[in-house]
Every structure is written in structure tokens, then in C-alpha cells.
Amino acid sequence: MKVNIAACITEPGSSERNKTGGWRVFRPVINNERCIDCGSCWIFCPDASITREENGEYKVNLDFCKGCGICANECPSEAIEMVLEEK
Amino acid sequence: MPHKDVMHGSRAVAEAVKLCGVEVVAAYPITPQTHIVEDIAEMVANGELKAEYIMVESEHSAMSACIGASATGARVFTATASQGLALMHEVLWIASGMRLPIVMVNANRALSAPINIWNDQSDSIAERDSGWIQIYVETNQEALDSVIQAYRIAEDREVLLPVMVCMDGFVLTHTVEPVEVPDEEQVKRYLPELHLPHVLDPEQPVTMGSLGDPNYYMEFRKQQELAMENALRVAMQADEEFKEIFGRGYGLIEEYNLENAEIVLVTMGSLAGTIKETLDALGDDGVGLLRIRLFRPFPKEAVRRALSRAKVVNVIEKDVSIGFGEGALMTELKSVLYGSGIKVLGTVAGLGGRDITIAHIREAIERAKRALHGESVEEIAWAGLKEEAL
Incomplete structure (x- = not known):
């Protein structure tokens, strides 16, 4: 691969191709039964790894979630559990 | 028409900055560089130089502002000395790594401690590995001419590296010598308009100064080294063409x-x-x-x-x-x-x-x-x- 001078990236949004979820140790699992749709997990996620679906349910994008656990910590209804990643 | 005058080295540098049509100046005053940025501030205030003059709170900020301005494709200038250059150290590497053709005059002054405002060259020598081109001048005339040459070298597509013009503090900055100030049209002929390969522009978004992980960091450093090799040839050509237009040349040595x-x-x-x-x-x-x-x-x-x-x-x-x-x-x-x-x-x-x-x-x-x-x-x-x- 030829690199641009000064590491300049000329294609906007190309960072999406760089999947950064690989170093996760714990994975957030959302229990939608307990979810009160407050949006705290979506707001506090330091990446943009939580999305709100059309049906009002929240989903984790595991391609980018690094398992920091902030969503689980912030959830007021304890609807998110951090589960150890095992192969 | 070029005109001859007697002036301080600082004034000669300010005249060069004006002639080059510099668009952004961000600087912080420090002895013995102060007169340079004072003179430029006066030129901007008088409308002689249509540039954005950014007041900053430190040299670290001055260089940072120059980097931001240069990334938009503007021709930028700053000047410093001694402790100011030392405070810029971290950002000097960012300017050169981002391949921004910033030109800076360093009024060579000793470093503290003990505090000393007088001339030696320890300050710029300490930055020799920072990826900046360094030119050391002998006279006020050469200081003026080298600033003009510096933009020509820095902005060459084969180079794209920042240039530090080093002039001895007091010995040159505060000493009056006869200096020929070139004609604006001559400088325009010598120094084409600046067009960078990549600039910050909302219409065409780019990421500058991005991550270079272990897979590619070495290649970026090698690119800088190759650009330095090109700079030898480009600096020689820039000096020869300068001689043709202005009648003065200095060589690399x-x-x-x-x-x-x-x-x-x-x-x-x-x-x-x-x-x-x-x-x-x-x-x-x-x-x-x-x-x-x-x-x-x-x-x-x-x-x-x-x-x-x-x-x-x-x-x-x-x-x-x-x-x-x-x-x-x-x-x-x-x-x-x-x-x-x-x-x-x-x-x-x-x-x-x-x-x-x-x-x-x-x-x-x-x-x-x-x-x-x-x-x-x-x-x-x-x-x-x-x-x-x-």
C-alpha cells in the first residue's frame, strides 16, 4: 500500500473500515425486557457503538465496541450485563 | 524597483515577510526576536501587509496556530528565539511530520540557565533532528534573501518541509547594515502562489495528522528523509534562480x-x-x-x-x-x-x-x-x- 504524504487521509469516513472491536474482553448484552428507553447507553458510549433501532430497542455494534462497560455502568435499570468474551 | 536602505536585521526579515505576501503570522515576542514581530504587526496594522496576525500566549501556541493556518493552505510565518524555540520543540515535529511549509526565523540566543539573552547557536542546533530545514545566515541582506528563498524551498512539491532561518541574535537582529530590498514584482516572479496537495477544506474533507501505527510510521519518516534529500537539489536551484532574478546568490556552503x-x-x-x-x-x-x-x-x-x-x-x-x-x-x-x-x-x-x-x-x-x-x-x-x- 502506498501511503499519502504526512499520513493525510483523503477519503472521509474511511476509518469505518478499520474494525476496532477486536481487543474487547467483556461484551455488553442488553436485556430489552428491562430497558426503559432512556437512551443513557447511547449518550454515554464514548464511541458510537450503540444504536437505537426503529422498534425502540438498543443494539451494540460489536465491530467497534471495546467493552469499556460505561453503558452498563450508566444504565439506570441494570438492563446491560457485561459478559466475558470466550472463544 | 529594488531600493537600498540601512536597517536592522529584524527589519530586513519583516520586509521579506511583507514581500512574500505572508497571509498568517502567529508569534510571541522574545528577545532578541521581538523587533521582527513588532515590525510585522505594524505592517499589518498599517494595511501594508494583508495578513491575519494572531496574538498567542506562548510559543507553543504560536507554532500550533501556524500549523493550523498552514494546513488550510495559507502562507504562514513566525519568529522566535532560545526558550521560545525550546517551548516549541514538541510542535516543531508536528509541523515537519505534517509536511507543512512554515517559515520561521530564529534569532539565535543562548538557553537558560543561567538566564542569558545574548547570542549563541545552542537553541537551533538542539532542534537539528526535528525535520526542519535549517539555514544559517551571515548578514542582514542574507537574512532577507533567505526568508524569500525559504518559502520557495519549503513550498516545492518535492520538499514540503518547514524551514528555519537562523540569524545571530543582536549581532544581526539589532545591527544596522545596508540592505537591498527587492521589488515586489521580482519576488512574485520568483515565488509562485502556494498550492498544497492537501488542505483543510469543508468541501473536500481530509484527515491531517492522523495515526501512523507501527505498520507505516517508518515509511513516513523515510518520506521526510527523502524530502530532505530533494531539498538539497531544490535549495541549490532556488539559490541559482534567485541569483538570476536578484543578482545575489549564496550557495549551500x-x-x-x-x-x-x-x-x-x-x-x-x-x-x-x-x-x-x-x-x-x-x-x-x-x-x-x-x-x-x-x-x-x-x-x-x-x-x-x-x-x-x-x-x-x-x-x-x-x-x-x-x-x-x-x-x-x-x-x-x-x-x-x-x-x-x-x-x-x-x-x-x-x-x-x-x-x-x-x-x-x-x-x-x-x-x-x-x-x-x-x-x-x-x-x-x-x-x-x-x-x-x-
């Missing part, structure tokens, strides 16, 4: 009385003037001077060629690598001349503004003569050192 010289003094900056006076008074064609004007990239081949007839070299410089016992230029000369059989001596002189007199230069020549005649001499001497004060 200056050879003075070298034709038959077995003894050669080597130096950078304004000290060359004192050495030339000494050599002229001496009238000995066995002793010459080599002035290194371009220190980064180092013109190794040109230096080897210039010293091909030399037997003993004495490097007189205003810096010292504490713990290595000699100045950086001497170390580099030894490296460049490795295997040539030329004996390299060093003279540490003028630290913190100590006068370098004709007597000191004669001593340096005498020591080299003794070495030439096979006597054993001190490899390194500190000129005018007060032994009793140690």
Missing part, C-alpha cells in the same frame, strides 16, 4: 580562500564575517574558510568537495554538546570526513554572547598550524575561557 588552503576554519552564521576579516588581514593563502549555510539537509558531498585539499580543519562554533565535549558541527564534520585523513579540531566559542575576537580566530589558526606540522595539540579548545573562574 560558502568557500572563502579555499583554493590552496591546507588549513580550513569551518563555521556557521555571522562569525564568518569576523573570520573573513582575520583571513584578509593575515593574507595567507594556506588558510581558508568554509561557511556552512545549509545545515539541514547537510550538504555532505559539497563539503567533501570543498575540503578535498584541506589537511587540518578547525570548526569554530557557538554550541557544545554537554557530555560529548564538542560542538555538533564538529561531530558532523568528523562524520562527513571519516576516512579522508583530514584532521578535525574544534573550537567552542561565543557561548552566551561572549565576544569572539580576531585574537581567538588567530589562536584557532595557530593551533591548526601546529597540528599541520605534526605537533600534538588539544583537539578541542574553548576560546577565551577564564580558567581561573572555574
Whole structure:
């Protein structure tokens, strides 16, 4: 691969191709039964790894979630559990 | 029409900045650079120079603002000295790594402690590995001309590196000399409009200064090294074309009385003037001077060629690598001349503004003569050192 001078990236949004979820140790699992749709997990996620679906349910994008656990910590209804990643 | 005037070195630099149509200036005042940025501020306030003048709270911010402005494709300028340059250290690497053609004048001044506002070259020598091109000038005229040349070199597509024009603080900045100020049209002819390959533009978003992980970091560094190699050729061309248009040229190195010289003094900056006076008074064609004007990239081949007839070299410089016992230029000369059989001596002189007199230069020549005649001499001497004060 030829690199641009000064590491300049000329294609906007190309960072999406760089999947950064690989170093996760714990994975957030959302229990939608307990979810009160407050949006705290979506707001506090330091990446943009939580999305709100059309049906009002929240989903984790595991391609980018690094398992920091902030969503689980912030959830007021304890609807998110951090589960150890095992192969 | 070009016009001749007498002016301080600082004023000569400000005139060059105006002639180059610099668009953004971000600077913080520090002795002995202050007059440069004061004069430019006045030009901007008077409407003589249509530039954005950014007041900042430190040199770190000055260079950071220059980086941001340069990334938008503007022609930018700043100036500093000593502690100010040291405070910029971190950001100097970002400017060069991002390949931004910023031009900065450094009014060479000693570093603290002990606090000292006078001239030596330790400040810019300490930044030799920061990826900046470095030019050391001898006169106020050369300071003006080198700023114009600096933009031409920095902005060349084959180079795209920042340039530091180093001029001795007080010795040049505060000294009045006759200076020819070129005509604006001449400068326009010499210096094309700036067009960078990538600029910050909301219409065409780019990421600048992104992550370079271990897979590619080395390649970016190698690109900088290749750009430095190109800069040797580009700087030479820039100087030749400058001579065609303005009638003055300097070369990458200056050879003075070298034709038959077995003894050669080597130096950078304004000290060359004192050495030339000494050599002229001496009238000995066995002793010459080599002035290194371009220190980064180092013109190794040109230096080897210039010293091909030399037997003993004495490097007189205003810096010292504490713990290595000699100045950086001497170390580099030894490296460049490795295997040539030329004996390299060093003279540490003028630290913190100590006068370098004709007597000191004669001593340096005498020591080299003794070495030439096979006597054993001190490899390194500190000129005018007060032994009793140690």
C-alpha cells in the first residue's frame, strides 16, 4: 500500500473500515425486557457503538465496541450485563 | 524597483515577510526576536501587509496556530528565539511530520540557565533532528534573501518541509547594515502562489495528522528523509534562480580562500564575517574558510568537495554538546570526513554572547598550524575561557 504524504487521509469516513472491536474482553448484552428507553447507553458510549433501532430497542455494534462497560455502568435499570468474551 | 536602505536585521526579515505576501503570522515576542514581530504587526496594522496576525500566549501556541493556518493552505510565518524555540520543540515535529511549509526565523540566543539573552547557536542546533530545514545566515541582506528563498524551498512539491532561518541574535537582529530590498514584482516572479496537495477544506474533507501505527510510521519518516534529500537539489536551484532574478546568490556552503588552503576554519552564521576579516588581514593563502549555510539537509558531498585539499580543519562554533565535549558541527564534520585523513579540531566559542575576537580566530589558526606540522595539540579548545573562574 502506498501511503499519502504526512499520513493525510483523503477519503472521509474511511476509518469505518478499520474494525476496532477486536481487543474487547467483556461484551455488553442488553436485556430489552428491562430497558426503559432512556437512551443513557447511547449518550454515554464514548464511541458510537450503540444504536437505537426503529422498534425502540438498543443494539451494540460489536465491530467497534471495546467493552469499556460505561453503558452498563450508566444504565439506570441494570438492563446491560457485561459478559466475558470466550472463544 | 529594488531600493537600498540601512536597517536592522529584524527589519530586513519583516520586509521579506511583507514581500512574500505572508497571509498568517502567529508569534510571541522574545528577545532578541521581538523587533521582527513588532515590525510585522505594524505592517499589518498599517494595511501594508494583508495578513491575519494572531496574538498567542506562548510559543507553543504560536507554532500550533501556524500549523493550523498552514494546513488550510495559507502562507504562514513566525519568529522566535532560545526558550521560545525550546517551548516549541514538541510542535516543531508536528509541523515537519505534517509536511507543512512554515517559515520561521530564529534569532539565535543562548538557553537558560543561567538566564542569558545574548547570542549563541545552542537553541537551533538542539532542534537539528526535528525535520526542519535549517539555514544559517551571515548578514542582514542574507537574512532577507533567505526568508524569500525559504518559502520557495519549503513550498516545492518535492520538499514540503518547514524551514528555519537562523540569524545571530543582536549581532544581526539589532545591527544596522545596508540592505537591498527587492521589488515586489521580482519576488512574485520568483515565488509562485502556494498550492498544497492537501488542505483543510469543508468541501473536500481530509484527515491531517492522523495515526501512523507501527505498520507505516517508518515509511513516513523515510518520506521526510527523502524530502530532505530533494531539498538539497531544490535549495541549490532556488539559490541559482534567485541569483538570476536578484543578482545575489549564496550557495549551500560558502568557500572563502579555499583554493590552496591546507588549513580550513569551518563555521556557521555571522562569525564568518569576523573570520573573513582575520583571513584578509593575515593574507595567507594556506588558510581558508568554509561557511556552512545549509545545515539541514547537510550538504555532505559539497563539503567533501570543498575540503578535498584541506589537511587540518578547525570548526569554530557557538554550541557544545554537554557530555560529548564538542560542538555538533564538529561531530558532523568528523562524520562527513571519516576516512579522508583530514584532521578535525574544534573550537567552542561565543557561548552566551561572549565576544569572539580576531585574537581567538588567530589562536584557532595557530593551533591548526601546529597540528599541520605534526605537533600534538588539544583537539578541542574553548576560546577565551577564564580558567581561573572555574
